[in-house]
Amino acid sequence: MASFIIEGGCRLKGDITPQGAKNEALQVICAVLLTPEEVIIENIPDILDVNNLISLLGDMGVKTRRINENTWSFQADEVDLTYLESPEFLKKSSSLRGSVMIIGPLVARFGKALLPKPGGDKIGRRRLDTHFIGIQKLGANFEYDAEQQLYSITADKLTGAYMLLDEASVTGTANIIMTAVLAEGETTIYNAACEPYLQQLCKMLNRMGANISGVASNLIRIQGVKELGGTTHRILPDMIEIGSFIGMAAMTGSELTIKDVAYDDLGIIPDTFRRLGITLERSGDDIHIPEHKGYTIDTFIDGSILTIADAPWPGLTPDLISVLLVVATQAQGSVLIHQKMFESRLFFVDKLIDMGAQIILCDPHRATVIGTGRRSMRATTMTSPDIRAGIALLIAAMCADGKSIIHNIDQIDRGYQNIDVRLNQLGANILRMN
Known part of the structure; x- marks a missing residue:
């Protein structure tokens, strides 16, 4: 220590x-899982939480390449879903609070995600209900193994829905948005978080081909698209x-x-x-x-x-x-x-x-x-x-x-x-x- x-x-x-902003970095790095094309992200902070997330994506099969001190290239064209069931994944992801935001992209693109109860700061209870209820409303099924403290999420089909979030959770809103961009039909999220970092995520997704409106407000509408492409993004x-x-x-x-x-x-x-x-x-x-x-x-x-x-x-x-x-x-x-x-x-x-x-x-x-x-x-x-x-x-x-x-x-x-x-x-x- x-x-x-x-x-x-x-x-x-x-x-x-x-x-670069840590909280934005954790969101936009998870978003690279939504496309098989290359995504370049600039101004990534060289800090422990972010580096651990990049390492986790690399272990999942995402091609990660450091272009310079604060710029990385990501390409998720060969994601290994079997890695999600390995003890190494469970250990790594459980120690990283930001890993919860891989659920939305994985379920949206592959119809499957596994996640142990995440760790992070010891600052009190940090509920995941907002994440899970929102993604459930889009058509996903959740199961929780209390013995392993493991969440299993599957979805045969995601369909847009109206939802009123129980709290304006930043990571919860981000997770739901990343799930909804590839769902069929329109998703309406009321009481959405609207922090600048969430606005950045929405702008990045729109450049990738998503259709998100209401950015910077607490009422966000998303028209689902079939696929997303690559982009270049700079973190605040x-x-x-x-x-x-x-x-x-x-x-x-x-x-x-x-x-x-x-x-x-x-x-x-x-x-x-x-x-x-x-x-x-x-x-x-x-x-x-x-x-x-x-x-x-x-x-x-x-x-x-x-x-x-x-x-x-x-x-x-x-x-x-x-x-x-x-x-x-x-x-x-x-x-x-x-x-x-x-x-x-x-x-x-x-x-x-x-x-x-x-x-x-x-x-x-x-x-x-x-x-x-x-x-x-x-x-x-x-x-x-x-x-x-x-x-x-x-x-x-x-x-x-x-x-x-x-x-x-x-x-x-x-x-x-x-x-x-x-x-x-x-x-x-x-x-x-x-």
Whole structure:
């Protein structure tokens, strides 16, 4: 298990370019299974989750070829369906949460898929009901082997259907769309997720020959087609990494420019950081964060304590809640952080409390942060429980006095590409120990 040793108190300075979006990459890479023709995807992040998915597709018979550092070619013209029944597939796919999105493409094109109960972050229950119910409505049959924890999905014929999703699940919507594009007739999906990364998936599928309308809304209509072709697709920059860099600059009192952020696709993220008192300056498609000697949390108009809560897009993405929480610890003022989706995601705050942060964990979903301004945090030893909490702990360690240690940084590597190397180039002092 690898660890980071972080010397706190180092200020950053310079420019940094965000990686390609992890969440988009997992969707569009699974979509290559929908066609036997070549698909080229650019700006793929070199991170653990994405690399494991590419490796899994390669083992399934998909021809994978790395063109350059962040561009890959995929061709799924000789998929080996028997591999799905092998112990190797079950082991690999069960450790990768994103593997659930191979179900839609496999059922749509081959009429068959197998999937063990997927793993991933330990942030609470993450239901698959939205995925399965939607694909069932298109004509697929599901069986679950409780002993092996294995889902078996088959479909002799897929037919378009109307469905109202029980939740605006991003991966659930993606999975259903990838199933419906090859179904016969029209599919209507209401209460669909509409994040920029899902919009990217729809645009890619349309270039491949799909007929999807309503992109960027919560009402999506799909006219099924018989086959899809190849395309070239470029992944957006990762909005979660952009938000992490904004918080990192503010907490360490650093001057930082984040390059090529696709600003118009960031939604309310910049304004949310502004409500914490952080100054962001837009220059073209870049964000400049000047040096902050301090920042003060806003209040509501009537003077009551600010609440920051996650919500389906165009609301605030839940993946930034951990970062916003840790940034608030060094602000002046108080804020209620409400994480609605995952009941275990806030449990990392005990480590921040050990470091001197003033936080009240109200319940599994809510925490009140009492910011006391530039108050020194104590260095400590901690373990990363998931990707987003991991980066929040790294930000806290960079702000603390002395040396901190973070264990289980494989969790951070799952979502952030060479984060130690890139931050060290800006002035951080992070040592990786294997």
